[in-house]
Amino acid sequence: xxxxxxxxxxxxxxxxxxxxxxxxxxxxxxxxxxxxxxxxxxxxxxxxxxxxxxxxxxxxxxxxxxxxxxxxxxxxxxxxxxxxxxxxxxxxxxxxxxxxxxxxxxxxxxxxxx
Amino acid sequence: xxxxxxxxxxxxxxxxxxxxxxxxxxxxxxxxxxxxxxxxxxxxxxxxxxxxxxxxxxxxxxxxxxxxxxxxxxxxxxxxxxxxxxxxxxxxxxxxxxxxxxxxxxxxxxxxxx
Numbered sequence: 700x701x702x703x704x705x706x707x708x709x710x711x712x713x714x715x716x717x718x719x720x721x722x723x724x725x726x727x728x729x730x731x732x733x734x735x736x737x738x739x740x741x742x743x744x745x746x747x748x749x750x751x752x753x754x755x756x757x758x759x760x761x762x763x764x765x766x767x768x769x770x771x772x773x774x775x776x777x778x779x780x781x782x783x784x785x786x787x788x789x790x791x792x793x794x795x796x797x798x799x800x801x802x803x804x805x806x807x808x809x810x811x812x813x
Numbered sequence: 814x815x816x817x818x819x820x821x822x823x824x825x826x827x828x829x830x831x832x833x834x835x836x837x838x839x840x841x842x843x844x845x846x847x848x849x850x851x852x853x854x855x856x857x858x859x860x861x862x863x864x865x866x867x868x869x870x871x872x873x874x875x876x877x878x879x880x881x882x883x884x885x886x887x888x889x890x891x892x893x894x895x896x897x898x899x900x901x902x903x904x905x906x907x908x909x910x911x912x913x914x915x916x917x918x919x920x921x922x923x924x925x926x927x
Contacts (some may be wrong), residue, residue, distance in 0.1 A: 722814060794856075
């Protein structure tokens with residue numbers, strides 16, 4: 700089956716620093732990757748949709764200058780949380796799609812900003 | 814934005830019993846998908862049902878879709894302790910294209926007691 704990895708799985712950073720999270724599709728080329736945020740015991744909130752080689756489409760209320768998304772290749776997308784604040788602490792999940800109906804999810808990254 | 818609502822929000826049953834979760838949505842859809850999430854982990858795709866289908870089976874899973882009521886149900890038969898997880902429905906109402914944005918429900922937390 701399609702496998703998506705995320706790195707790191709957990710990260711702790713200090714306020715004001717930037718953190719980069721990688722999302723890779725390991726055995727397929729993803730035309731589209733999605734970035735989600737999930738708070739404890741809540742559902743997924745779509746942050747942005749990215750296609751390889753083009754700018755990401757951000758959902759309403761998501762600051763594109765704060766959450767930088769780069770989709771440099773068909774197997775790699777990165778999310779950089781810039782100038783992190785404690786309220787950015789969350790579980791970030793990526794998914795990848797072949798352009799068909801299913802999304803394949805990464806295992807998530809737990810970000811803690813101190 | 815979230816449009817799906819799962820019911821119940823939490824469900825606790827004994828091993829061997831059946832578990833039924835419901836999902837309602839608001840807009841027209843192309844398909845509805847069910848995903849499972851173990852605590853602190855990524856999501857696993859369980860089953861997809863298209864808007865022109867009424868019922869679908871996969872192992873111990875049975876999904877129904879009633880587009881007139883804009884609702885779906887997920888039945889897990891002969892539950893096991895390993896079925897303990899959160900279950901989310903997600904609807905795909907996007908037009909044909911590569912960006913198949915899913916709209917997520919709030920999830921049902923299922924606990925199966927051994």
